[in-house]
Amino acid sequence: MTGSGRRSVPSPSTPPHRPTRSSLRTRPGKRPRSLPLRGAALVTAAVLSGAAGLTGCGALQSFTGGSGGSRAPLTVMTWAPEDTRATNMPGMPAMAQAYARWVNSRGGIGGRELRVLTCNERNDSRAAGDCARRAVAEGVAAVVGSYSQNGRAFMAPLEAAGIPYIGGYGVSADEFTSYLSYPVNGGQAALLAGNGVQLAASCARVSLVRPDTIAGDQLRYLLNSGLSQGTRDTATDIPAAEDAGEYTEAAEQARREAGKRGGCVTAALGERTQHFFDSFRRLPSDGRAIRVSSVLGSVDQPLVDRTGGAHGPFEGAYITGWYPDAGDARWNPMKRVIRAHAFGDNRIDPADAGVQTTWIAYTVLRAAVESLGDKDVTPHRLSYTLNRGVTVDTGGLTPRLRWRYEDLLGMPGYPRIVNRDVTFQVVRAGRLVAQRQGFVDVGRTLRDVSYG
Template structure:
């Protein structure tokens, strides 16, 4: 071979290799069909490093999900691009994240947390961007026609918790945020209590970002009484702070000598039992506060999904193990992480069902409105958002999954108190 021909061949090979490298940099995925399908951009937001509830595991789970699905060839051949945003637990922060989703041409907001529904839904609705699987903390998630919740939100949890407590508690004290969202909780809890002809709970509002709750803890324990009394707190991340104040209350007081600390120093059952709902108390909190020696030992907890050890979570755990690396924000027992996994499962099934080269926000919402059925592998009932699937409860019309699980803390682990799901749809419908 002459020197000129060898030089030409080398130039051709180099050019081809450079072209392949550029194509890879532009987002052509392994397994994608010739790179003909456009990327799918979505956003996941949650508050982080704030004084109230923080959910850093949700955007971290979204990023891990994207790494996994892209390693498998993408969403039906589309590269999944995830943008994350710190919602900051403020209405301004939520609105900023929503406007950024519009600017970035996101086709959906997926698996996110925000209490500021009014602030974020307006920009999304104006741009026609669906909100898939928010945490269920804001009322707007259950009223906006562009919201597709994967669980029954706080409404189902609190109504179900009332049903759970009615079986074991003679009197109940409820400590909840002194906010607009918190104002709805007493009615929901009481609807569950009334289902068993139980008296209403004592309502104790509290600041959701307080440094301590001694006054509210003392009142809650006193009102619950000494005989089969229960104190439930639903304060998000500050629930742990509340029960720390509760544990430090002096014993032997006029409230009935409640031990305060679960189990008491003599190992006997305490006079007042504690309880909460998933999201305010979960396995990560129990682990941080002592495991089997945690003040939450014996506590009742109502959740949306099966217990964290359930085999239905195995696919999520595998993805976390292989693609979250050493990211300690991604805890498979965290309700926010779990909700994000389910929300991205919805996105994946919808995109695959569309089977189109270009995915838009309108195509996704249209597919969901027309009755796309989502199988979550036993983590929820089959999800579908057609009109006839909506619960239609006042204030929460778009609930489609109104099933919860009853759990209890035993030997430092959240386990099922009773097997399977409990349908709380009628209880939510009866709430004021």
């Protein structure tokens, strides 16, 4: 990947055909014929070429043994944008591939080899639709742990084929409306509502800088619902370009509207949040101490590290997240898998909210598949078992997850939310740590959102 410091990812490749056991059997009493020298060389070259192809983006993960493995392989897909001018999430497909290597080294999921296909969604509706259509063509059982803002483009093909969408990142409204979507967090809705609750306790006035997009239009209402829990005034809404290189004008307006005392500026611009706060800190000092804030996914530990840590613009910032902070011991199982099976892949950062979401999504997949026992894993059976109430324990990273009708929040625009919890974090000494222990349930705040 250019311009990001990450390694480039090879083009998708089709894995070589592997002969079945039956095709290698010989008739009783017959000795297998030796391959001619030239034929053996060609086979060896094909095997080596295929092995190299398996390491690339889009390749199927090979099954590496362990007990079991006698059942039909389980094929899924994970997609995310890479090499774009806006948000990039290469760690999500990379985490999916590492998860497959790990679970296959332990015998697969219930004796089934896990095969992971990946696709570059490119932050483009056409590419997102292409990824979904490829998932259908490849006969995947589910799309798992993926990122896309283009819900309308990808959900229609998945719904037509009956393929469940498990653990999306939470940036598309369609993830919280489609009957085949099984979200693991409350999405941007929960983050913005929670950010309002977090800021209401400390900020006299709030300026919100958000993308000038259809999805971005909803963020101010969500933030204001949280602010109202602390009887604060509504935030000043400042739309800004999602892919701008600098945000001086928006930064000046945000600081001006934050007021003379006790003001806060919060921004939710995805990957461009860094550019906004860089513009904000370059403004000439006016003597006011304005606290900055954001939500996880727009600001995370890797961004804090890249921008100077304790000496950067995010020191003291309030951050609202979905999950425990990255230093929490509950992430240790994921970190062990990354160390053992990611092979130094620098796309994967355990503090990245995308990587964390993919880990949780595959935890859901594993629980659902294992609940099927000896049955074949099909898209219909996966969605049926999730709808019937399989309960997923994520090791305390989220509440226990379940998607029965009575578990759904039922909020207009986001009826599929089942996880209403957020965490309040703060940057101290350059590290994102818990500002408040435990989870905060924002279900009531979400129900009270007014879009007037």
